[in-house]
Amino acid sequence: MKLVIAIIHERDKHKVSDALLQAGHKFTNIATTGGFLRDGNCTLLIGAEDDKVDEIISILDKCCHTREQFVSQTPIDTLASGGMVVSPVKVMVGGAIIFVVNVERYERV
Numbered sequence: 001m002k003l004v005i006a007i008i009h010e011r012d013k014h015k016v017s018d019a020l021l022q023a024g025h026k027f028t029n030i031a032t033t034g035g036f037l038r039d040g041n042c043t044l045l046i047g048a049e050d051d052k053v054d055e056i057i058s059i060l061d062k063c064c065h066t067r068e069q070f071v072s073q074t075p076i077d078t079l080a081s082g083g084m085v086v087s088p089v090k091v092m093v094g095g096a097i098i099f100v101v102n103v104e105r106y107e108r109v
């Protein structure tokens, strides 16, 4: 068994949840915060049999779209500029960051 940990953009949350449910997967949705942008994102914990992992990754791939976003000041800029305004920087947001880890033991009691 595997645990798929997927960090996705807030805006893709409903689309991904609907597609996972429709395909019969079980998951937990956690509200999380990106370390760089310090913006809300969403982390999904999806427990699945090994042979279902590729299907899950394919759903995430189809439902999560990469977008460009301009950020007026990143946390790093804030520290470096001493409070002065710096020009907006372009960052890519969205898509999905996926970790697949082995589950040593799974119990439902």
Ligand code: 2BA
Pocket (backbone or CB within 6 Å): 007, 033, 034, 035, 036, 037, 038, 039, 041, 091, 092, 093, 094, 095, 096, 097
């Ligand atoms: P954030 O840390 O808020 O990062 C948002 C986006 O900002 C990143 O998108 C990336 O395009 C950009 N970015 C991140 N760190 C940067 C840096 N030091 N310099 C310039 N640009 C930077 P993604 O790479 O798609 O990541 C989306 C979210 O996934 C991240 O939000 C974070 O919450 C999570 N994440 C990404 N890689 C991770 C990792 N190796 N471990 C744990 N969480 C990760």
